Amino acid sequence: MTAQVERELETETEELTVREAIRQALREELERDEDVFLIGEDIGEFGGVLEVTGDLYEEFGDERIKDTPISEAGFTGAATGAAATGTRPVVELMFSDFSGVAMEQIMNQMAKMRYMFGGKAEMPVTVRTTEGGGMGAASQHSGTVHTWMAHFPGLKAVAPGTAAAAKGLTKAAIRSNDPVFVFENKMIYEQTGQVPTDEDYTAPIGEAAIEREGDDVTVVATQRLVGESLQTAESIADEFGLEVEVIDPRSLYPLDTETIVESVRKTGRLIVADESPLSYGTHAEIVARVQEEAFFSLDAPIQRVGTPDTHMPFSPPLENEVLPDGDDVRAAIERIS
Amino acid sequence: MANYNLESSEGRVEALRRMLLIRAFDEEAGDRFADGEIPGFVHLYIGEEAVGVGTCAALDPDDYIASTHRGHGHCIAKGLDPKYMMAELYGKAEGYCNGKGGSMHIADVDAGMLGANGIVGAGPPLATGAALSIDYDDRDQIAVSFLGDGAVAQGQVHEAMNLAATWDLPVVFVVENNQYGEGTPVEDQHNVDNLSDTAQAYDIPGLTVDGMDVTAVAEAVDEARSRARNGNGPTLVEAETYRYRGHYEGDEEPYRDEAEIERWKDRDPIDSFTERLIDRDELTEAEFEELQTEVEAKIQDAVDYAQDATPPEPHEAYDDMFGEIPPEIERFATAARTDGGTPGGDR
Ligand SMILES: Cc1ncc(C[n+]2csc(CCOP(=O)(O)OP(=O)(O)O)c2C)c(N)n1
Ligand SMILES: [Mg+2]
Numbered sequence: 001m002t003a004q005v006e007r008e009l010e011t012e013t014e015e016l017t018v019r020e021a022i023r024q025a026l027r028e029e030l031e032r033d034e035d036v037f038l039i040g041e042d043i044g045e046f047g048g049v050l051e052v053t054g055d056l057y058e059e060f061g062d063e064r065i066k067d068t069p070i071s072e073a074g075f076t077g078a079a080t081g082a083a084a085t086g087t088r089p090v091v092e093l094m095f096s097d098f099s100g101v102a103m104e105q106i107m108n109q110m111a112k113m114r115y116m117f118g119g120k121a122e123m124p125v126t127v128r129t130t131e132g133g134g135m136g137a138a139s140q141h142s143g144t145v146h147t148w149m150a151h152f153p154g155l156k157a158v159a160p161g162t163a164a165a166a167k168g169l170t171k172a173a174i175r176s177n178d179p180v181f182v183f184e185n186k187m188i189y190e191q192t193g194q195v196p197t198d199e200d201y202t203a204p205i206g207e208a209a210i211e212r213e214g215d216d217v218t219v220v221a222t223q224r225l226v227g228e229s230l231q232t233a234e235s236i237a238d239e240f241g242l243e244v245e246v247i248d249p250r251s252l253y254p255l256d257t258e259t260i261v262e263s264v265r266k267t268g269r270l271i272v273a274d275e276s277p278l279s280y281g282t283h284a285e286i287v288a289r290v291q292e293e294a295f296f297s298l299d300a301p302i303q304r305v306g307t308p309d310t311h312m313p314f315s316p317p318l319e320n321e322v323l324p325d326g327d328d329v330r331a332a333i334e335r336i337s
Numbered sequence: 338m339a340n341y342n343l344e345s346s347e348g349r350v351e352a353l354r355r356m357l358l359i360r361a362f363d364e365e366a367g368d369r370f371a372d373g374e375i376p377g378f379v380h381l382y383i384g385e386e387a388v389g390v391g392t393c394a395a396l397d398p399d400d401y402i403a404s405t406h407r408g409h410g411h412c413i414a415k416g417l418d419p420k421y422m423m424a425e426l427y428g429k430a431e432g433y434c435n436g437k438g439g440s441m442h443i444a445d446v447d448a449g450m451l452g453a454n455g456i457v458g459a460g461p462p463l464a465t466g467a468a469l470s471i472d473y474d475d476r477d478q479i480a481v482s483f484l485g486d487g488a489v490a491q492g493q494v495h496e497a498m499n500l501a502a503t504w505d506l507p508v509v510f511v512v513e514n515n516q517y518g519e520g521t522p523v524e525d526q527h528n529v530d531n532l533s534d535t536a537q538a539y540d541i542p543g544l545t546v547d548g549m550d551v552t553a554v555a556e557a558v559d560e561a562r563s564r565a566r567n568g569n570g571p572t573l574v575e576a577e578t579y580r581y582r583g584h585y586e587g588d589e590e591p592y593r594d595e596a597e598i599e600r601w602k603d604r605d606p607i608d609s610f611t612e613r614l615i616d617r618d619e620l621t622e623a624e625f626e627e628l629q630t631e632v633e634a635k636i637q638d639a640v641d642y643a644q645d646a647t648p649p650e651p652h653e654a655y656d657d658m659f660g661e662i663p664p665e666i667e668r669f670a671t672a673a674r675t676d677g678g679t680p681g682g683d684r
Contacts, residue, residue, distance in 0.1 A: 037473060063473065069503060074462050074496025081466020081480075084446060085401065087473050089466075104493065108456045109463060116442040117452060118435035119657035154658060177660035206663060254663030 012197045013164075019189040021163040022052055022128075025170035026090065028199050030060055033088060036174060039066040039079055040092030049094055050130055050186055076102035076127070080110045083125035083179075090174055093129040096183065097143040110179045111154030126173040127181045131159075132224060132275055133312035133323045134187040142312035142319075144276040146183040150252040150285075156205055159183040161226025161248040163193030168203025169250060176205060183252075185223035185275070208256035210263070214243030217333050218263040220286055221246060221273040225305070228326030229273055236330065242337055252282060260286065261293040268299035271332045275324055278306040300336035305329055340416060343394050343555045346619045352394050352551055353614060354628055356386040356607050359410040361636040362419050363582075366409065366426060366440075369640065370586045375426050379440045382410030384581035387606035388513050389414035391554025391576075392481060395562055401449045401467040401480040403460035405513075406441050407580075408453030411483055415450050417443075423639040429646035436649045437657065451480075457518075458491025460484055461510060465497040468506035468565075479507040479565045481558070487518020489532050498571065502539035507565035509558060512575040513548065519584045520592040533575040541571050548576030549606045578606075 016024065029036050042049060044057040044067040057065040068075040072093060079089035093099055099106065106127075113121045133142040150157040156178055160166040166184070173180035203209070211226060212233050221229040226248045233244035245263050249255055264270050270290055272283040283304040290302065305328045313319055341351035363381040370379045382389065385407070393402070393414035404411040412422055417433065425432025425443050432438070433445050444452035451467060454460050464482035471478045488494055489512060501508045512532050516523050529535060536543025542564070546553045554576050561572035579601035583590050614620040620628075655662075655670035662670070 069496075069499060071496035071500060073493040074465070074500045077459070077462020077493060077497065078466035078469050078500060081403070081451065081463035081468075082470045082473070083466070084451060084463070085467040085470040085480075087470045089469075104456060104459065105462060109454075109459055113444075113452065114659070115657050116434060116438045117444040117446065117657075118433065118437045120434070120444065121446045121452075122660065156659070156663075205661075254665055257664070 011201070013194040014197050015192050016163050016167070016195045017189060018160070018163045018166045018184070018191050018193070019052055021167035021195045022170050022184065023054055023056065024195070025167045025174070026053065026056060027059070029171055029174040030056070030064060032199070035086070035088040036090060037064045037066060037087065038090045038092065039068055039075055041068055041070055041094050043067060043092050048092065050189060052128075052184070052189070053092070072098050072102040073105055077105035077109060079125050080105055080113070080123070083123050084113060084121045088124045088174065090126040090128065093127055095141045096129040096131045096145045097140050099129060099145060099148070106155070107152055111152055115154060122177050123179050124177045125179045127179070128170070128184060129181065130184045130186045132185040132187055133319055134224070136314060136316060136319065137312070138314040139311035144307065146181070146252055147276045147281045149181045150282060154179070156180040156254065157183065157252040158205060158250060159185070159222050159252055160250060161188070161221065161223050162209070162211065163191065164195045165203050165209060165248060165250045167195050168201055169205070172202040172205050175202065180205065183223070187224050188227065191227055203250055205251045206254035206256055207251065208247050208249045208259040210245065210259065211248050212244065212246040214245035214267070216242045216267055217244045217269040217271065217337060218260070218267045219244055219246050219271045219273060219329060219333070220249060220260055221329070222249060222252070222282070223275060225273040225275065225324060225329065229329050232326040232330045232333070236333060240337070242333070244333065255286070255289070257289045257293065261290060264290050264294045265297045268297055269336055270298070270302045271305060271329060272302065273305040273324060273329050275307055277309045278304055279309050281306065303332035303336060305332050340398050341394050343552055348394065349614060350620060352390050353607070353610055353620070354632065355390045355414055356551065356610065357628060357632045358419065358635065359386045359389065359413045360607060361632050362413060362422070362639070363409055365636050365640060366423070367582065367586050374644070375440070376428060377439050377441070378585050379426070380407040380585050381580070381582045382407050384601065384606070385513060385515055385548065385578045386410055387551040387610070388511065388548045388554055388576040388578050389483070391551040392483070392511050392558045394551070394555045395558035396481065397478065399449055400478050401451055401464065403451045403464040403467070403480070403482045404453045405460060405483050405485055405488070406453060406455055406457070407485070408443055409440070411453070412443055412450060415448060417445055417448060417450060419635060419639040420642045423643035424646045427643040427646065428648070429643060430649040430653070431646040435653065458484065458488040458494045461494045461497035464508050465501045465506060468501060468508040469504070472504070472506055477566065479509065479562050481509045481511055483511050483513060485518060486512060486514040486516070486523045486532055487521070487526060489535060490526055498539050498541070498573070501571040502541045505568055505570035508571040509561040509565060510571060510573045511558065512573065513578055514575050515578050515580045517580070517584070517592065522592070531575060533573055536573040541573060543573040543575070545575040545577060548578030549604045549609065551606060551610050
């Protein structure tokens with residue numbers, strides 16, 4: 001169990017996969033609040049293409065686990081209208097690559113309604129979607145688009161890297177009165193971790209988790225790269241005696257700048273590891289904030305690890321080439337240590 | 338029932354009053370825009386009053402409407418106050434959206450008005466969502482989406498109709514066929530004879546009514562509303578109407594001629610309804626004059642109010658982005674509240 005989770009909770013935990021953790025979060029929130037319902041393609045009896053909703057349909061029925069026609073714009077818009085009129089929808093967008101189909105409703109309605117109306121509309125909607133390469137799903141089912149939503153004013157965006165974060169962020173997103181995108185990485189659904197059993201456990205949106213403490217290098221890593229960076233950190237400690245601090249920001253917008261900056265003040269070195277494309281992205285935002293707040297604490301140039309501005313190719317040797325991993329994090333650490 | 342049911346004589350006079358109010362509001366808005374007092378875009382509803390008023394006459398006060406970029410008429414028909422509407426057009430803090438929305442985003446969710454919309458075709462999914470909430474909570478309400486003839490070509494409109502039809506949701510789609518989408522005539526945008534024919538694709542009732550006749554619109558929407566409330570799903574009502582003014586103020590209208598406009602004006606929804614009420618002795622000429630005077634005074638009050646209202650403070654630009662404001666925005670708000678400066682890195 002990570003130091004952060006221990007500190008945060010001092011409570012009972014159980015081992016769950018990320019997939020189970022998300023499903024548990026959904027189940028608990030469906031039980032807790034009658035206004036909550038799930039809406040998306042094949043999330044009912046079928047259980048979701050990546051089996052996240054699983055058997056919730058049997059427990060809650062088709063009113064609360066609502067299968068939709070293949071109409072991302074239509075049902076994302078309907079969820080937006082529903083959220084403004086008294087319910088609390090949780091949308092599943094099957095793959096994040098499909099968000100473009102729904103983008104109009106996301107950017108012009110969901111994100112803007114509260115603001116345009118002078119605060120006179122609530123928008124308690126959650127959008128869960130899956131990102132990432134690694135399973136040979138090719139370019140239209142492997143994208144990492146969280147930068148778009150984190151960038152777009154009026155949306156909040158979270159991206160868990162552990163089972164505990166997956167559960168806590170999903171619950172926080174559903175309870176929030178703001179539109180929150182939860183970006184699940186499809187390669188870590190089977191990753192296990194200790195997850196608090198307390199039904200009131202949430203991971204506050206805007207709070208990072210320090211997953212491993214260290215004095216020498218800070219690695220800010222997201223999603224799949226959290227686990228891979230932790231492994232890299234262990235082997236680097238063994239080989240070089242360097243202690244790497246690994247931070248999962250968990251929330252991309254808002255971003256817990258303070259936790260990251262505090263760490264960089266201590267270590268003087270920063271690697272940002274995120275699967276999104278390198279240019280104009282999540283990495284750049286974190287780097288910019290660190291230089292604003294901790295420029296004079298830096299002892300070495302900041303390094304970025306991400307997808308080198310290609311789409312996700314199909315063939316495994318090609319996909320392996322462009323997909324960032326623990327070895328890329330190691331190479332970045334070696335470059336500046 | 339409705340706040341101005343057309344089945345009673347008082348209701349009919351109230352409907353006339355609302356149509357007059359819409360026309361006076363929009364004439365004034367056009368003038369004030371020309372004077373440079375109103376920023377941005379204004380799309381006027383003059384000529385189409387019977388559609389908004391006929392529709393809202395058939396609704397309960399707590400029913401929802403989703404509006405369009407041409408939304409002033411829908412607001413007044415639904416019962417919004419011209420004072421706060423005009424203040425919104427003027428960008429004042431007292432406006433419905435505290436000056437953040439303007440003409441194209443005027444809204445009052447608590448009054449069931451889910452917003453004008455700057456995106457053509459965005460209203461139908463939102464109204465379908467409101468109907469989803471209604472259905473989910475078993476509430477005795479319906480949702481209406483207004484949309485233009487141009488909007489009928491948008492994909493998300495058809496997604497919404499299919500969703501609403503498949504789920505039997507209590508929605509009414511009111512297509513305001515004013516013969517043009519900006520400068521493009523309806524026959525150059527669609528392959529069907531009547532836009533209501535598209536309802537056939539969803540196996541829902543679709544009908545075309547005279548949108549210059551407030552009672553014809555009200556009857557159609559009333560029936561659609563009963564169907565929706567009885568769990569029998571959506572209806573598409575196409576109302577044939579016409580906008581007298583340009584697409585927006587400043588439009589030079591190369592796409593039509595004066596004769597065409599005059600032909601439609603001969604069927605003016607306000608004149609014809611007034612005549613009918615006078616013929617039936619439900620209204621005297623003198624009462625009509627009084628109504629006119631009252632409406633003009635109300636609009637003058639609205640303009641006075643808007644002119645005297647307060648411009649928003651710059652720091653209010655940072656309000657209302659979220660229910661829970663993140664530090665990223667809060668720091669700008671704090672800076673604007675104190676010295677109006679921009680925040681920088683702290684060292
Ligand atoms: C998605 C989108 N495309 C284009 C526009 C620009 N636009 C604003 S109004 C309009 C015409 C709409 O026609 P119609 O739906 O018939 O409504 P009307 O203006 O006639 O009331 C257009 C093209 C827009 N606002 N949104
Ligand atoms: Mg039109």
